Amino acid sequence: MQAAPPVVPQSIVAALSRPPDALAASGSAVPIRVPLRSDGRDGGAVPRSEHGQAWAEDTLSLREFVREWVASDVVAAKVLGHPACPSTVAGIALSLERDATDGAVARQAVYLPVGEAVEDDDSLPGAVARRRVVDTLVRAMLSAETAARRAGLEGGSKASLALDGERLKGATASTDAGELTAAEVWAVWARLLSWPGPELAAFDAKLLFYPALQACPSLAGGARPVADVLLAAWMLDPDAVANGVARSRGDAAPGGGAAERSRQITLHDVSAAYGVELPPAVLRVAPAGGAAGRGAPGSGAEAGDGAVQLRSLAGHLAMLAAVWRCLRVLLSRSGMLPAFWGQEAALPCTLASIEVCGMAFDPEPLTTARSALTALLASLKAEANELAGGEFMITSNKEVAEVLYERLGLVASAQRQAYKARGPAKRMHKTTNEATLLQMQDQHPLPAVILAHRKANKSLTTYVEPFLKHRTRARIGVPARFLEARRPVPPALSELGLPPPSAPLTHEAEPLRLYSALLQTCTATGRLSSRFPNTQNLPKKATEIGTLRPPATAAAAAAASPAGEAALPQSLNVRSALRASAPNRELVSVDYGQIEMRLLAHFAGDPAFVAAANPEMAAASLDPGHSAAASSGSAGQPDIYQLVAAQCFSVAPASVTASQRQQAKTCCLGFMYGQGKADAARKLGVTPAEAGAVQQSLRTKFPGIVRFLASARSFAKAHGWVPTVIGRRRLLPGIRSANQAARSQAERQCVNAIIQGSAADVIKSAMLLLGAVIAAARDAVFGPPLSRECIARAASQPPASVATPASQTAVDAAGFESAGTFRGVLAPFDGPTVWTLAHCDVVHQIHDELVLDIPSAPGGAGGAGTAHRGRVCRVLERIMTDLAPAAVERIGAQWLQLVQEESRAGRGAALGGDSVARLVDFAQGFRCRFPVRFAAGPTYGSLVDL
DNA sequence: CCTGACTCC
DNA sequence: CATGGGAGTCAGG
Incomplete structure (x- = not known):
């Protein structure tokens, strides 16, 4: 069922690209x-x-x-x-x-x-x-x-x-x-x-918003873009700002004061x-x-x-x-003002609101895992010493290598060592990474013990302990008192027309929250990064504490204290410590599926590849030869890599083997990283020749990809930079370097920067739109945001049943008319949806995924239990799949215009108009859709796909 | 390819 | 004796 063509509310787009009046009046020609x-x-x-x-x-x-x-x-x-x-x-x-x-x-x-x-x-x-x-x-x-x-x-x-x-x-x-x-x-x-x-x-405009958000939580969607000097410097040279400036001796001296944190510009x-x-x-x-x-x-x-x-x-x-x-x-x-005002400069407020919100946090799974892991580590260390026949430091790779290679005389496969030893043929570097240790498992029990120790130690020291340490204190630069009493109104169940919970949501019942920083200027491609602690790299799979222990030891320990062993948890999923903020709420995760592959298809403009990357669109467009592929695919939705593999190996999609799919996937991802056949072969565990054959087949079947890769490189060579879809740049001075290594590194980076950076643009756009919609909904439901009386009035209103038309009236009465600037944003949504949105928090972003903390009706049985979730998902789908790409295109079109003007003015005389056009022809509209997938659950570790 | 955290040298 | 840079490893995308 094809939906109606996406209609972009003007007010949303306007909100996204609203420049300060002064700038709008004078344009870029301001003296x-x-x-x-x-x-x-x-x-x-x-x-x-x-x-x-x-x-x-x-x-x-x-x-x-x-x-x-x-x-x-x-x-x-x-x-x-x-x-x-x-x-x-x-x-x-x-x-x-x-x-x-x-x-x-x-x-x-x-x-x-x-x-x-x-x-x-x-x-x-x-x-x-x-x-x-x-x-x-x-x-x-x-x-x-x-x-x-x-x-x-x-x-x-x-x-x-x-x-x-x-x-x-x-x-x-x-x-x-x-x-x-x-x-x-x-x-x-x-x-x-x-x-x-x-x-x-x-x-660093984010600092301005911490205090303001406390007074006005809906500010997140209505704030003006700020002329952030840090952001501007980052856009002009992302690598320099992201990696910190080179410290000259001069600037530390005169202040005499504290030697400040390194790296922060x-x-x-x-x-x-x-x-x-x-x-x-x-x-x-x-x-x-x-x-x-x-x-x-x-x-x-x-x-x-x-x-x-x-x-x-x-x-x-x-x-x-x-x-x-x-x-x-x-x-x-450099033509980046549209991207600056329309996207980057509007984002700090959104990021600040996510930071200040934090994620509800349950320490219990972590505290129990902490003792289990500590005990496990001690026994693993003892066992390792015993197996090695002497004391050694198990956390030191140098000592581990010495024990494995010299004392025990174990060997890894020649292929791996040959790779590592290339260069001056001195000594072979003695790797102790996971792949190597796995190969040694057959020869001796020690490697398994070391791997188990590493896994447990990693889990304990980078997830469990930091989370427990950080939970009470803000380590992200937000003054602590802005993290308290964040909500103007405690979430009142009556607002949702729900029965009171078994335990009232008193202040004591407010969950602990985990706060982490979301940084905008710390990557070279435009992605966000997370710190203090990093919550973008939490393991997806649980670490199995029970089976980490080698069989021999496990049996011995179990015999020693069967009761104690049974009490300890068998596994820990760090994500399960992050949960919805109340019993009557749940987490919803929404992520783009293979957005980078779809963008590659877009840029390549290769009809066959676009078809494979967009099975959702296959029926609608494209040549009849491929339409069969989509319909005859596996029962559900046909898989993107499966379709690519079918083309690559000239077989029917249904008969693609797992191995073929994996090879196609690895090679496609490899294209984006500039991966060579040796690299791909190692990842696939096949010979370089075989990997090269797959790559060659892909190039033949999808010639557009080859053209794009070449075009990206030639653009980079001509300009010294590459653009994303909205015109953010990454400078690549190495592309003209005399140094071969530097040059080929830049060639790899240029492709990656375009795709990874453009994907970042799309999700940033989605975050801004979502922020605008949620803010508008809050204004509508709670009234003018700065009036505490209005907030109180909204909170004390008679319960509105979300399932009956009465709620529509209630929402209107609560101040739908007063929504002001963003009223138009809400036009597509009905009263209950607005009501639900007003109670949603965006709590995290993981590159292609957003996590929301949303109200959830209890009971579960029947449609009533998932009413809120359904509304939120509909809104998210509309914003992320329809509106965000449209907004990116719109800003991108402005940028393209500037580039063309510049080109006409002769400033970019050297650039081949052809390659520019091919690289930035996003103005034509995306050739791909960016469908999203949903998951929901009470904790981040227990999300169930929807 | 892009990150951050921990560890040791 | 502190401390910063670098490398290695591993978690995510």
Whole structure:
């Protein structure tokens, strides 16, 4: 059943590519006065002696603030840690800048102290005047909105995220202005982050969103894109930022302060890399690397003089704005502004919301596994020593190799050793990896013991212990208090029309949560990466604690203490420790199936390969010769590799053997990695000749693949970079290297970067769309997000039965009309669906997979039990399969236009128009669909395919 | 091909 | 004696 052609709601697409008004007005031709190379001390970019001038709060009148804000070109913002306690937030610094007619940059700056830490600490500048500042800013925001509207800068309705003005104004009037709660201050901050005004510059914009999300959980879908200097630098040269800058001796010295974390690039690094400088007087007092939130607590150097601190802050913000102006030019020149505004710059808020949400976590399976694993490791170590005939360190590969190869005289197969020993024919490298040890298993019992020890040790030290350690403490840079009381309203069952649970969801019943960081600028291809702990590489299969033990030992141990053995768990699946956040909720996982293979098919444009990669479309399109393949495939949906194998070996799809399928699969994946036949042969366990034959057959049957690979290489060679579908780039200087090894590495990377990077684009798009939809649903259900009264009202409404039409009314009454900006996003969805979406959390991303924590009706039997899940899956399918690729194409088309203009302008004279067209012809639309697969269950380890 | 974590040298 | 870089191994995509 072919669905109707995908209809992309305009509002969703608009939300995805919404640039700040200032940029939209001026386009990419905005005159920038900042020189790319600093040619003077202050060369017009930085006004002399202006820094800090307007920092005293009462020098900035309300009227002036409004005027400056509306007229500003760039706003630079930074969330500050308190010097005495960097993990708490002390304030927000804002700097408003605009180009004056004479070419100088006018600047106003505001320091907004917020947070509890400030209240008891008068040493922090501005704390004295906190009340007046807060009052000023609140009123300024409100007035500025009016002023902006009057000035024609309205920029679309922002009603959904507008401060509940009347109420707040009432509050400030009825009480002292200073009595604004911290939550209300954050609400103002959230308001700013959805302000459609001037560009908002920051370094690592994710930091801006942690506090704002607390005040406004639905901000995730409605935030403005931020001019993130870190992101921009990463887009301009992903490898440099992802791998960290080369540390020169110079930048560590002058600060004198703490040697900061390695690898993490700083504003200082970026400004140095692009030659943006500020007068030394400003820089001298700037905190090293702008790491206000990172320094050791009580490093008194910075806590001292208030004036110095303000000046350093001013310097930081000035630098921020200056660097941004520079990077904006470079992004524009390389045609990456659409990808920047439309995708990357909108993402930090979404990532912050996932980080702050965390995943509900049950330590029990881990604590029991910990003792089992500890005991197992001890006995394995003892047994290994016994088998080796002496003590050795089982975790040291060097010692293991010595024992296996020398003391015991074991041998691995010649093929493996030959591979490892290539190069200067010195000594054979003595590998101790799994494949080698498996080969030695027949000769001696020790290798099996070592493998078991490794497996158990890996499980214990990289999953079990870190998870138990991290669970209570945020190690991801989010101040701990933003991880508490995350929800404005506790999930009330009554909202779902469900019976009360056996145990009430009291505060005590709130599950522990595991938080990890999701980083946007740490890969060269555009994927996200996860750390502290990494939750993107959790083992899929359980580690079998019971069978890890070699038979002999197991029998002995069982004889020794049968009772104790029986009590220990036989296996541990780390994923089962991650679960839904309440008994009446469940996890849903949705992932793209073989998206990279489909993208390869798209780029190759090979009809036969497209047909094989898209069995779902086979019936609809494509030549009749292949339509039989799809229909006669195995009972369910025909498998992509099976179809490729059928072509490759010239057999009917139904008679493809497992071996043939595996060979086809390995070779297809190998194409994306630039894999040679030797590599493929080793992976398949066949001779290089056989592997080469399969590869050759694939090349013959799918000539489009060959053309694409060649085209990608020639494009890279001509330009020094390769693009993804939305125009993100990866620079590959090695492609022109004289060094053969470097050159062929770049040739392998260029194909991979296009495909892996484009897949990342598609899922990022999906994340943004999903965020927009969930935010809109929350606004609809809970009312305007910044009004606690509205939230409370929504929560206390009479229960609405999700199964009856009455719920539609209830949803409408709850404020569907007030959804504001994103109301159109919800148009395709009915009331119950909106209601369900409002209660969903996106909790994780694993490259081609999203994990959601969704409400789930108990009972299970009958359709009622899966009503929520069904609604969520329908929405997810629509977003991921229809809307996300469409959004990527749309942004990509903008990029293509820019490339073509650039090409016409003669800048890319060397590029062969042909190869560009073939590489970036996504503007024609994807030739593939990207179907998704669902799984659901109470824990991440027990997901069942749907 | 792209990652991160742990371990030892 | 600390510490950083590098390599090896292994978990994920």
